[in-house]
Structures are given as structure tokens and as C-alpha cells.
Amino acid sequence: MKRLERMIIDEGTEGIRIDAWLSERLEGFSRTYIQKLLEDGLIKVNDKRVKVNYRLRADDSIEISVPEPERLDVRPEKIRLDVVYEDGDIIIINKEKGMVVHPAAGNHTGTLVNALMDYCGDSLSDINGIIRPGIVHRIDKDTSGVLVVAKNNNAHERLSERLKDHDIKRVYAAVVEGVIKEDSGKIDAPIGRHPVERKKMSVNTKNGRRAVTYFKVLERFRDTTYVELTLETGRTHQIRVHMSYIGYPLVGDMVYGKKKQKYGICGQMLHARVLGFIHPIKNEYMEFEARLPGYFEELLQSLRV
Known part of the structure; x- marks a missing residue:
């Protein structure tokens, strides 16, 4: 573990976010990497952990610990990419x-x-x-x-x-259990680590982070619904947790949905269909769409019969 010397904040730096201030002063350290160090507790102010949005005060003492690079053997593999x-x-x-x-x-x-x-x-x-x-x-x-x-x-x-x-457009297609009555809606419920099952996420009003998902019904079937889902935020398992939370878990989702799946689907019926953003260098808006995969279309066809 490499330890950097302490930094003392002067009066002219008060009120500036710690991640922004450090990224300007530490050569070779991106703001994203500094935020990760803060989240991991490797940057401390006055010997205490602080959040990435902490605003500096006069005479604050900052100590930074930088871990040695991980030495993992991750090798290239010839795998087909679309x-x-x-x-x-x-x-x-x-x-x-x-x-x-x-x-x-x-x-x-x-x-x-x-x-x-x-x-x-x-x-x-x-x-x-x-x-x-x-x-x-x-x-x-x-x-x-x-x-x-x-x-x-x-x-x-x-x-x-x-x-x-929240400046990237992300639209998903999904098939959920149950028939949603509303044509559209908004789910605004914080998501955090499940209090008991630590490998799962859950709606957590105490320790969760704000999470917002919009849904629109595309097609209703006898006991399922085909929906379009748009993310405002991007929390871990957000769509799966939110749809389960309102009573319409994703078909095939063995973690947040039914343990017994009657459609023979292994893994949640969820497809990231649209991705839109301003190109990071060209500064032009670009939007990309991936057609529904074959297994997804086949399920929809079987539900229409």
C-alpha cells in the first residue's frame, strides 16, 4: 500500500468538493478513480471517511492511501462480439x-x-x-x-x-408477471443492499440511493405484460428490484421473482433496447438500438396465441 503525504487545506479552498479539488492536484489521478478511493475509505479527512461530495474546510487534513495495482491474470479470448x-x-x-x-x-x-x-x-x-x-x-x-x-x-x-x-438515454424491454392495469407509471424508490440477503438488492428507505424507473405498457397478455422501461438512474439490479417491488417481477427472474417459472425461461426477460448519449469527443447526439433477441420474440409469440 503506497501512502501519500497529508495535505492541509488553506482558507482559499473552502467549499470546493474534495473529488474535484484532488483531481486537479494529483497528476495521473482521474476524478473517477479518486471517487472510487473515497468510496473505499482510502481517502480520509481529519482521519475520518467522507463522501465524494464532501466540501473542504480550512485546516482540513487529507490523507490518501493508494492500493498497489491488482495482479490478476485476465487474458484475451477470441469470443464473437456483436x-x-x-x-x-x-x-x-x-x-x-x-x-x-x-x-x-x-x-x-x-x-x-x-x-x-x-x-x-x-x-x-x-x-x-x-x-x-x-x-x-x-x-x-x-x-x-x-x-x-x-x-x-x-x-x-x-x-x-x-x-x-442522468444524461444518457437507456430504454429496456421486459416481460413481467401479472397484468399491469395502468398504461404507464413512475417508480421512485431508493435501492440499497438487502438488509439480510447481502447478495441481493432491495428497496431500502434507510440506506438506499435514489432510484427512478418509468414504465409503459406495450402489450397485455392473460397473466403477463410486455413493458418498456426507461431508467433515470442506474442502480444495481434497478429494474428487477423495482418491478418486483410493485408486484410485477420479471418473467424468468429467479432472484427477485417466482421460484417456479412456468414458461421455461432461465434468467430474467430483460433487454437493453436503446442507448442514446452525446458522443464524449465529437459532442454529437447518437442513439443505438438492438433488436429483440430470438428467445424474446419467441416468448412474445407464444403469449399471443
Whole structure:
């Protein structure tokens, strides 16, 4: 563990956010990386952990501990990728269902990152370290659809800022259990770690972060509903948690939905259909759409019979 010397704040710096102030003064440290250090408790003010939006005060003492780079053996693998769009700064991938986005415990191979490392070589941002090169945002293993990958740190940082500002359009298609009566609606309920089952998320009014999902009914069936879902925020498992919370869990979702699935679907029926944002370098609005995968269309056809 490398320890940087303490920094003492003078009066002229009062009121500035700690992440913004440090990113200007620490060469080679992006604001995104500094925010991660703050969240991990590796940056302390007056020997105490602070949030990323902490505003500095005169005579504050800042201490920064930087961990040694992780030494994991993440290797390139030749895995077919459905590339929707690519330029010198970003790649838009239509991820297939069943693919994990980045290596983690139990999934060191066969991930999107392994495929990207083979496809892009060294042309991926390194802000998120060696196990998540280029990864700006994630979608779950059993969720299919579009996501954006950054080829360099400049593009990565700008896309990350737009995500935090809710300035990226993300529209999903899903099939849920039950028949929704309302044609549309808004779910505004904070999401945090489940108080008992720590591997799950839940609506958590005490420790959760604000989460907003909009839904629109596209088609109603006998005991299910085909819906369009738009994210305002992007919390872990947000759509799955929110739809379960209002009584309409996703078909196939064994974690937040029914344990017995009568349609023979393994994994939630959720597809990231539309992704729209201002290009981080060209500064032009771009929008991408991934058609519903075959298994999704087949279920819809069977429900219409």
C-alpha cells in the first residue's frame, strides 16, 4: 500500500468538493478513480471517511492511501462480439444473454472483457483497473442488449459524468408477471443492499440511493405484460428490484421473482433496447438500438396465441 503525504487545506479552498479539488492536484489521478478511493475509505479527512461530495474546510487534513495495482491474470479470448458501432473513442456492443460483463469471483473467463481485450488489444480505457478495462456501465449476465465501452480515459470520464448526471438515454424491454392495469407509471424508490440477503438488492428507505424507473405498457397478455422501461438512474439490479417491488417481477427472474417459472425461461426477460448519449469527443447526439433477441420474440409469440 503506497501512502501519500497529508495535505492541509488553506482558507482559499473552502467549499470546493474534495473529488474535484484532488483531481486537479494529483497528476495521473482521474476524478473517477479518486471517487472510487473515497468510496473505499482510502481517502480520509481529519482521519475520518467522507463522501465524494464532501466540501473542504480550512485546516482540513487529507490523507490518501493508494492500493498497489491488482495482479490478476485476465487474458484475451477470441469470443464473437456483436459490434453495433465503433470509432476511435467508443464501441457499442449488443451483449448476448448469458455473458458476464467483467471477471469476478467464479467468472474469470468467457466475459465481455476477455472478448474486448482480444478485439481491441491495448485500446481500452484503464480507469477501472485491469479487470474492467473500458467498462463504463454494466448490464446483468442474463440481460441482453446495448452498452457502451470506452477506448480511452478521456471518453470514459466524460461518459461517466453523463451517467452520473442522468444524461444518457437507456430504454429496456421486459416481460413481467401479472397484468399491469395502468398504461404507464413512475417508480421512485431508493435501492440499497438487502438488509439480510447481502447478495441481493432491495428497496431500502434507510440506506438506499435514489432510484427512478418509468414504465409503459406495450402489450397485455392473460397473466403477463410486455413493458418498456426507461431508467433515470442506474442502480444495481434497478429494474428487477423495482418491478418486483410493485408486484410485477420479471418473467424468468429467479432472484427477485417466482421460484417456479412456468414458461421455461432461465434468467430474467430483460433487454437493453436503446442507448442514446452525446458522443464524449465529437459532442454529437447518437442513439443505438438492438433488436429483440430470438428467445424474446419467441416468448412474445407464444403469449399471443
